[in-house]
Amino acid sequence: MISASDEPREACGIFGVYAPGEDVARLTFFGLYALQHRGQESAGIAAADGEDLAVRTGMGLVSQVFDEEDLAFLRGHIAIGHTRYSTTGSSVVCNAQPIVVRDGATGRPIALAHNGNLVNYRVLREDLEAQGVQFETTTDSELIAHLLALAPGATWEERFHYVMRRAEGAYSLVIMTPDTLFAVRDPLGVRPLCIGRLGEGWVVASESCALEHLGVPMEREVAPGEVIQIDANGARSFFPAAPAPRLALCTFEFIYFARPDSYLAGHLLYPIREEMGAQLAREHPVDADIVIGVPDSAVPAAIGFARESGIPYREGLVKNRYVGRTFIQPDQRIREAGVSLKFNALHEVLAGKRVVIVDDSIVRGTTTPRVVNLVRRAGAREVHMRITAPPIVSPCFFGVDMATKWELIAANKSVEEIRQHIGADSLGYLSLEGLIRATRQSPDTLCNACFTGVYPIDVQMQMDSLEPPSERARELAALESLNRAGRP
Numbered sequence: 096m097i098s099a100s101d102e103p104r105e106a107c108g109i110f111g112v113y114a115p116g117e118d119v120a121r122l123t124f125f126g127l128y129a130l131q132h133r134g135q136e137s138a139g140i141a142a143a144d145g146e147d148l149a150v151r152t153g154m155g156l157v158s159q160v161f162d163e164e165d166l167a168f169l170r171g172h173i174a175i176g177h178t179r180y181s182t183t184g185s186s187v188v189c190n191a192q193p194i195v196v197r198d199g200a201t202g203r204p205i206a207l208a209h210n211g212n213l214v215n216y217r218v219l220r221e222d223l224e225a226q227g228v229q230f231e232t233t234t235d236s237e238l239i240a241h242l243l244a245l246a247p248g249a250t251w252e253e254r255f256h257y258v259m260r261r262a263e264g265a266y267s268l269v270i271m272t273p274d275t276l277f278a279v280r281d282p283l284g285v286r287p288l289c290i291g292r293l294g295e296g297w298v299v300a301s302e303s304c305a306l307e308h309l310g311v312p313m314e315r316e317v318a319p320g321e322v323i324q325i326d327a328n329g330a331r332s333f334f335p336a337a338p339a340p341r342l343a344l345c346t347f348e349f350i351y352f353a354r355p356d357s358y359l360a361g362h363l364l365y366p367i368r369e370e371m372g373a374q375l376a377r378e379h380p381v382d383a384d385i386v387i388g389v390p391d392s393a394v395p396a397a398i399g400f401a402r403e404s405g406i407p408y409r410e411g412l413v414k415n416r417y418v419g420r421t422f423i424q425p426d427q428r429i430r431e432a433g434v435s436l437k438f439n440a441l442h443e444v445l446a447g448k449r450v451v452i453v454d455d456s457i458v459r460g461t462t463t464p465r466v467v468n469l470v471r472r473a474g475a476r477e478v479h480m481r482i483t484a485p486p487i488v489s490p491c492f493f494g495v496d497m498a499t500k501w502e503l504i505a506a507n508k509s510v511e512e513i514r515q516h517i518g519a520d521s522l523g524y525l526s527l528e529g530l531i532r533a534t535r536q537s538p539d540t541l542c543n544a545c546f547t548g549v550y551p552i553d554v555q556m557q558m559d560s561l562e563p564p565s566e567r568a569r570e571l572a573a574l575e576s577l578n579r580a581g582r583p
């Protein structure tokens with residue numbers, strides 16, 4: 096079976112709306128629906144009416160978690176939503192977001208949804224536990240919520256200053272009290288966040304595609320380090336933390352995570368991905384008959400490769416669009432038959448051809464050999480693999496579930512060894528310089544740590560905790576049992 100298990104997985108999509116007179120829960124539902132690609136494990140919506148707030152969360156896709164009854168229950172003029180792929184914290188329903196905590200000063204509820212990962216999770220957690228905080232979940236998102244709930248200060252600006260001075264790492268947040276919506280982006284700007292105007296109201300989303308689906312014009316991206324506060328007095332913006340020495344927008348958002356119809360750092364992603372493919376063709380030319388892309392994410396790059404190389408683009412792999420996460424494993428007979436549940440190869444397109452396959456990444460190296468094999472079994476004469484990213488040599492600590500260093504194939508094998516492993520006739524990776532040029536960003540505004548091992552901030556403690564992987568698994572298991580024991 097070709098599963099999705101070898102793809103880097105994004106942590107979360109977040110959405111928020113402040114719009115008196117609108118059905119904010121329904122808007123949030125459809126916003127999350129457009130952000131489903133950022134996380135398929137659980138989803139949640141919280142809504143507030145000025146006095147109190149209500150929340151509904153559940154495991155599964157957005158369309159599986161909510162029904163009309165839920166949306167009717169979630170009344171008010173403010174809502175936030177979250178769709179999750181677990182990173183810190185395992186995939187159990189108690190880790191679904193939005194997370195709700197009580198404000199230490201007023202006793203009022205605060206709901207929070209988070210995209211990203213803190214790198215100083217353990218230190219902060221120990222601090223908060225020493226202050227008597229009892230954690231309900233194993234997520235760093237709950238940690239941020241408690242930090243804010245306990246933050247001293249007479250104003251929200253002072254309280255966010257307290258939180259953002261302590262939280263290190265990646266965090267794009269939507270936060271809601273009964274009468275106020277906040278949109279927050281960490282000073283490094285690792286994860287995207289944008290804001291749009293809905294009449295007199297406002298909508299915040301991880302990606303601009305979610306705004307466009309709702310007919311909401313995008314106003315701008317939330318700036319790194321910015322907090323936008325929206326309430327009955329309108330919207331105001333402040334920068335509570337000192338600016339980071341450099342920015343670190345995740346390059347993988349350009350390569351893979353964000354939808355090609357989203358704008359990121361001022362640019363539409365579709366032509367950026369085409370340019371990645373074109374650059375790949377310049378760096379790793381090959382004599383071939385057709386170019387195909389691994390659907391859906393690598394298709395724009397494959398089109399760019401084809402255009403630059405002059406080799407015709409064809410659809411050689413068809414994706415079963417309804418494959419999601421399944422707990423039903425194929426039996427031995429299905430496995431032995433080598434049937435792909437995710438892709439099907441088009442024999443008539445591939446048979447007898449020298450084929451270039453464009454894909455966006457090789458993580459562990461478990462899926463790519465199966466794709467190559469599928470194309471060969473469809474009759475391809477030669478298979479040339481081209482990857483629109485440099486080799487991934489270091490894990491991500493900023494909210495992407497990739498793998499530990501031990502599991503990353505490029506951390507342990509040369510390009511030639513990987514070529515042999517995947518069974519391709521040739522293999523070419525996009526250079527880091529070529530990748531950065533295609534993104535149209537300045538190199539010092541991007542995070543490229545998974546390609547370089549150079550992190551924008553110190554992550555040494557986390558690296559220690561992740562190697563070897565079994566230790567990480569033990570740590571998470573210990574945290575979970577700790578929480579279970581502490582829960583009534």
Ligand code: SF4
Pocket residue numbers: 285344345346347348490491492493494495542543544545546
């Ligand atoms: S390490 Fe890689 S995946 Fe993680 S934020 Fe940096 S560029 Fe993105």
